[in-house]
Amino acid sequence: MSNIPAAALVNKQRKHFIGMNAPLGYVAGVGRGATGFTTRSDIGPAREATDVSDDRHAPPVKKKKDDDEDDEDLNDMNYDEFAGYGGSLFKNSDPYEKDDEEADEIYQAIDDRMDEKRKQYREDRFKREIEKYRQERPKIQQQFSDLKRDLDAVSAEEWQSIPDVGDSRNRKKRLAGLREKYTPISDRILANSLGGEMSSTIDPSSGIASMLPGIATHIPGTTTNIGMLTPTGDLDLRKIGQARNTLMDLKLKQSSDSVSGQTVVDPKGYLTDLQSMIPTHGGDINDVKKARLLLKSVRETNPHHPPAWIASARLEEVTGKVQAARNLIMKGCEVCPKSEDMWLEAVRLQPPEEAKKVVKLAVAQNPNYVRVWIKAADLEMEPRAKRKVYRKALEAIPNSVRLWKAAVELEEPYDAKILLNRAVECCPTSTELWIALARLETYENARRVLNKAREHIPTDRQIWITAAKLEEANGNEKMIDKIIGRAISSLSSNGVEINKEMWMKEAVDAEKGGSILTCQSLIRHVVGHGVEEEDRKDTWLEDAEHCVQQAAYECARAIYAHSLSIFPGKKSIWIKAAYFEKSHGTRDSLETLLQKAVAHCPKAEVLWLMGAKSKWLAGDVPAARSILSLAFKANPNSEEIWLAAVKLESENNEFARARKLLGRARESAPTSRVFMKSTKLEWALDNTQEAYTLVKEGLEQFPESEKLWMMRGQLEQYRLKNIDTARSTFTEGTKTCPTSIPLWILLADLELSINNTTKARSVIEKGRLRNPKNADLWLKSIRIESEAGLEDIAKAVLARALQECPNAGVLWAEAIFMAPRPQRKTKSVDALKHCEHDPTVLLAVSKLFWSERKLQKCRDWFARTVKLEPDFGDAWINYYKFELLHGTPEQQEDVKKRCILAEPHHGPLWCKYSKDMQHWQEKTEFFLLAGANNLLPPT
Secondary structure, X not given: OOOOOHHHHHOXXXXXXXXXXXXXXXXXXXXXXXXXXXXXXXXXXXXXXXXXXXXXXXXXXXXXXXXXXXXXXXXXXXXXOOOEEOOOOOOOOOOOOHHHHHHHHHHHXXXXXXXXXXXXXXXHHHXXXXXXXXXXXXXXXXXXXXXXXXXXXXXXXXXXXXXXXXXXXXHHHHOOOOOOOOOOOOHHHHHHHOOEEEEOOOOHHHOHHHHOOOOOOOOOOOOOOOOXXXXXXXXXXXXXXXXXXXXXHXXXXXXXXXXXXXXXXXXOOHHHHHHHOOOOOOOXXXXXXXXXXXXXXXXXXXXXXXXXXXXXXXXXXXXXXXXXXXXXHHHHHHHXXXXXXXXXXXXXXXXXXXXXXXXXXXXXXXXXOHHHHHHHHHHOXXXXXXXXXXXXXXXXXXXXHHXXXXXXXXXXXXXXXXXXXXXXXXXXXXXXXXXXXXXXXXHHHHHHHHHHHHHHOOOOHHHHHHXXXXXXXXXXXXXXXXXXXXXXXXXXXOOOOOOHHHHHHHHHHHHHOOOHHHHHXXXXXXXXXXXXXXXHHHHHHHHHHHHHHOOOHHHHHHHHHHHHHHOOOXXXXXXXXXXXXXXXXXXHXXXXXXXXXXXXXXXXXXXXXXXXXXXXXXXXXXXXXXXXXHHHHHOOOXXXXXXXXXXXXXXXXXXXXXHHHHHHHHHHOOOHHHHHHHHHHHHHOOOHHHHHHHHHHHHHHOOOOHHHHHHHHHHHHHHOOXXXXXXXXXXXXXXXXXXXXXXXXXXXXXXXXXXXXXXXHHHHHHHHHHOOOOHHHHHHHHHHHHHOOOHHHHHHXXXXXXXXXXXXXXXXXXXXXHOOHHHHHHHHHHHHHHOOOOHHHHHHXXXXXXXXXXXXXXXXXXHHHHHHOOOEHHHHHHHHHHHHHHOOHHHHHHHHHHXXXXXXXXXXXXXXXXXXXXXXXXXXXXXXXXXXXXXXXXX
């Protein structure tokens, strides 16, 4: 391709070899038998036809190396008047030595130097030439720049008066869209548009008579010919169909009005019957034929193979040939009379009356088939007839457990007991029959029955567990542990493997059946079976949690009790058990457990506090005080116990005692939290100066406590009304605690309160520099711009925030409602991709469904949110508000109860009410109701 001229590539009709030199040895026409010829100037003998000579196109003679002939190009294009012919002064064959290289480098350096001297001049000249060219030939943009500047003075009326630009295309293109377009229409419209007239006969020449067989002949029993619509235009297929239906109707009438007077065809239901006979298998008719042939071949090859007969019958049944299916299956029963499946299939295909005859024949030929007897009983409608069938069956097959169970189910208790006595004699290895008999007997007889059952079946645990349940039901609690212990040892001695999971399942079933003591005994005996000694604690705690998930609370309680008996000094087990009793037990059981817990783990503060809180919630304040006093003795100078005692007194309006306790705490166990609680108490009691003194004293001892800085600044801002002092306090706090995000936000809120938006913006930016990738500070920046009415800037800040914090749920939640309404759903999908399990995003999606009036979806997403994070108070407020507007009173009460049990503490909307000093003594229900009453539905 590299030798092909460029003109041949452009012009496809031009051959690519035109203009090229002929190859060596080329003779024109030699391929078709032509030979070369010679003239007088040729020297040598004449050539043969097969002799291809290269003399005419011989290659040029190569010059010898010692030839002194000059190789330079003497063409006129290579000549210059000043320099002469171009080319090198030296021959190419001369070697390129180091001196030549140095000379070339010197010359190149000189050229570069000379080029630098003229570089500035060349650039200036080029610039002047470009400017001159632009002045002579300016761009269109530059030509209309002055007019574009004047457009700001154009009024709206002038804009409206600007005429539309005309269509400058040619006529063919302009009328292309106006040309008539043809669209195919349905046959129904064409049929309606055809004209027709009534005719009492059919024209034989029209072709319709040949299309409808028999339509040209006179029909017997009629007095007139068939009248039908004959189209005047093209052929009308719809009217042909009408004629066919008319002919069918006449034939039906003829058959019904026969000479004998008997009606052989139902004219009304005939077409309906035809429709009902259409096969509904949906397969191809060719496939059915192939399957039929294949099954026929199988039957003929092996006629004693029952599945072939059954498959053939079902094929005929599926294709709608029920009678053929019945015939086939009955023939199969004759060939294979010992096949139980064959007889059952025959019974299924026959109508009820015929089925009884078939099953009778099956039982006569095969009296030992259990399923045939059960099918015979199912065909009977009366219970008495069913009993009769089962008794005959038991006479034939006395060792069938299935028949005994079916027969017992039909009997009354007294007769069932008699039957079961006979059943256990015939089937002594059936555990179910023994247990059923024991349940019908009295206590003493049941014990004898179970003892006999253990003798006959020594390897079944069900009999032992039933015996334990029997003792529990009759109040013999001492025997339960003995029976379960004997069961474990007896089964082990008989080679039965003790599977812990199976025995635990039996314990759960026993609890659900009401046998609590049996359940607990089973847990005690098997919970440690097969567990390594070092893994016992973790395994037992996992087993307890698994039981709680199954709502088997007694099993979990038994596991905790057994664990504590083995590990009485493990604080973690006591705490788990206490939380279990708090969630699923009673107050008495919790207090009993906590009393045992603090006796074994007196240093566990949380156990003391749980006991005191339980007494306080029950209204027994003195008992709570006594528990806390005992806790003080066991844990002197404990901050948690000090503050719990203060909370107990303040909640019961014993403010003087609370002050004394806080004073003693500041002396004996001074911590930043103690100073914070002291300040909060004085602030709540309107002792502003005392609170201010306490917070300053706390900051002197604990300057790195961010909460003390926040309380001091808020006291100065809201109580002392000193904005400058509050600003300096917050500023100093951000310097001391630069990683405290709430301090930066409070300082920005202070600036916003005096309408200093610029200063607030700079404060948040400084906070972001100190705390990069912090979503809360970015959220505050976005809201500052939004509250200032700068929505575009807010969106730009949001985009930057999402780039820096792509997995921040609060930012995605803000982005959902900042987006235009059509884009919110897409934005919510993106948010869920990045933060699938973030409660803030789930709450935003719930509110999105609420705004779109998708109530059920909204309710589901609210439930999902509070389940994921029950401590998120904002979700509870929105959920309760939603139920107030769209739910029933039962749903509202359910949400309220669940919120009170969860006791949420977090969320901006929730903290707005819970952190307010006016509501410092209020409970969870108050905050929920206050937040819901002031909340507006999302839009």
